[in-house]
Amino acid sequence: KSKKEILENLVLGISEYISPGFNAAGKVEKKILVSGEDFKEIAYRFVEEILFLLETEGFLSRKASVNLKDNEIKVVLKGEYVKGRNFSMIKAPTYSEMSIKKIKNLWVLDIVLDI
Helix, strand or coil: CCCHHHHHHHHHHHHHHHHCCCCCCCCCCEEEECCCCCCHHHHHHHHHHHHHHHHHHHHEEEEEEEEEECCCCEEEEEEECCCCCCCCCEEEHHHHEEEEECCCCCEECCCEEEE
């Protein structure tokens, strides 16, 4: 996977953990901008933003379109508002246990989420 694909799949993975089998139809779009010193920090902040939107607005995204440039990402999240529904929650990502590495031609992100 590319770094862009890692971030796009991260949204789906988080959503699938929070709401297995729930199909957020993508009726609502949210645009976000995330920056960081390196890709690890960008990924960490991206997860924080996804969780923040879920906790504060009840917005659950199942799809993302990511534009990665230098140390910044512009993201269009597609999902819907699910406030009031019972889902599994994720408290936060664990930065110290995250790693990003390239294995042959594939980028791999390992992330531990505090539930």
